[in-house]
Structures are given as C-alpha cells and as structure tokens.
Amino acid sequence: MIGGWHYYSRVKHLYLHVPFCRRRCSYCDFSIAVRKRIPARQYVDAVLQELDVVMKSSPGWVNPGAMPRGSSEGSLETLYLGGGTPSLLPPDALATLLASLLDAFGATSLRDAVEVTIEANPEDVTPENAAAWRRAGVNRVSLGAQSFDDGVLQWMHRSHGATRIGDAVRGLRAAGFDNISLDLIFALPAELERDWARDLDLACSLLPAHLSLYGLTVEERTPLARWISRGATAAPDDERYAEEYLYAHQRLARDGYRFYEVSNAERGGHRSRHNSAYWSGRAYLGLGPAAHSFDGRVRRWNLAAWETYRRAVGAGLPAIDAEEVLTEEQRELERLYLALRTDAGLPLAALCRPLPPQAARWVERGWADVREQRLVCSPEGWLRLDALVRDLTSARGTV
C-alpha cells in the first residue's frame, strides 16, 4: 500500500465531475442530475469526503511508470471541472472546493502553473461569476456554445440564446481570461437547415484560443433517439458529417487554427493540457459521481447517480463502482488509437518495418503522412480512423 502523502505527490491530472444541469439537452446521455437548485454544500462536502477516502485507502492508482518522464514529484499540472454544468456551482462553493483541492495536491503556490479549466454554459457567465472564477484560480474556460442559431439551440434544448455566446466571451476577457475554448456540434439533421459555415465564421470572429468540434451522435434513451425512432427527425448522415468536418479544417486553417487532435483545434499554442494528458496515456484521478480514473494499467469509474455517490462517500465508503484491468493487448491497441488521434502520430518504430502495405496505401491516398519517422493522419484519415487502426493491427497480426 502506498502512503497518503506519496499517493498525492504523484497525481498530476485531476478531473472533477459536477453532475448538475438545469435540464437535459436533446442529445445528451451523460450522467447528470437535473436540479433547479444546486445542492452546492452537499456536493463540496461529498467530493472532499471522497478525497479523504481515497487518501486513506491509497490504492496505488498512480504508478510511477505512468508519470511523464522528467516531471517533478508533487506538482499538479492540470485540474479540469467537467460535467454536467460546473458553472452552476455558486462561486463561493467553487472557491472552497478549488482551494481545498489545490492545497491537498500541494499546488496552492503553483496556482498559475496549473491549468485549471471550467466547463461553462454561456448563460452562467456573468461579470460576477467570471471574476469569482478567476479569483478562485480558474485560468481556462470551455464554453458550451454548440451553435449560433437560435432555432438549433432550441432544438438542442440548450438554455442559452445565440447572442449570449458573444456576451460570455467578452465578459470572460474582461475578467482576465485569454484561454477560452468554444464547443460546437456539427452534422445536424438536414431539416434544421443549420448554416455550418456561418456558425464557424461567427465562432472565429470571437477569436477563441481553442475550438472543439463534435459530430452529433445518437445515444440510446435520449430525446433525440426517440425523435428519430418515431420519424420526427432524420438520423445523422455520414456524408454530411464528412463534408462539414473537412470544411471546418479548411475554414479554421484560414484563421490560423491548427487541429492537434481529431476534434480539437488551437492557435497561439493553447492546446488543452488536460485533454492532451488523456491522449498521451497519462495517469489521472477523477473525483465526483461518474468520474473515471486511470493509472496506466487499471481504469476505475465512480458510482454514477448523485444520491448513491453521496450516500457512499458520506458513509466513508469508496465511491468506486467498477474497474477494468487492461491487458497488454488492450493497452497496445489504446496506445495506437490515442497516438493516431493526435498530430503527434504514431512512431514508425511501433509498426513493422518497412511500412506495412496497408499503411503505405493510406499514405498513397493522402489519408496519412509520414513525418519525422511518425505516421500522422490527415483530416481524411481522421474520418477513417477505425479502419486505419484495423489495417495496422491486421498487418501486425497482433496488437
């Protein structure tokens, strides 16, 4: 068993799941608790109780082999508040929580060196909230914009109108945030007549440091799945997905954005350090209902339902719902996927030499490129990532 201090000294990436939302968006199947009033006090207490349980049990989730080479012991690098809607937490609750977590991980004096991200909905960005987030140590905001079309936002059951997005970005800048990311969803059903080019123009005009673009997917037991099953809306269309995805690459490149991962583009060096840690297979600890943790070998996830989670940690029990020990084969496959998702690509040394014929065909077709001894996907390749991984693993006969 690893002692408490030693355990903490090794956590570099911390995720906090805040499960509350005002209502459920039409496409969303995340683990959330819809609440008019946020039980902020109970939530903060529950997370800190979970932290206490984790510290006492010290299960050795973070093994030294999973640590980035050359990093110093004892310093948290990123803290990410995701959800749910973390921006619904009252500022005083957020400040208490962040102060406790940064202290627990020995990061108080390093606050500016730690990337602290909050996911926020535009309607929650008031001057007071933005200033309070900044004071609490938040230095990056990921804004759930999704579209600049009011009809589309209503269809999505979002609670903001299009004009709130620009107001939110300006309000965040006024409060001192320069690291702002916008989320947009593409490949919407044709009947919505969503103008993707206009949405990208409007997003670029706000000069965010970072953009995340996600294609609409249909998850079971969502309003969207029910609309599709009764024929009230069309299922997402692969052709539209590919067209809009490739258009986004061209459009964003014109404004100096660079895709550094399948769904994420940045400019000025503003990559998400937290998500980059996931994509490079680093260890992370997750706190809160439904949060996942990974130590490089074992993946664990917490009880998803807010009340069940709260009762467990309140009774001093671990919040873990289940765990999966990855086999060497699974880890290898995951490494392959993760490497090919990013612009770092896959080292050729990890493949057969010379390049297997299947991979060489990808290069001939322009779906991948060989740069500095690494196989890197083009946008067309990212659209076909599953097929590329299949080709590479079959070429090796094993993963």
Ligand code: SF4
């Ligand atoms: S705000 Fe986000 S987490 Fe909440 S319901 Fe909508 S998509 Fe899901």
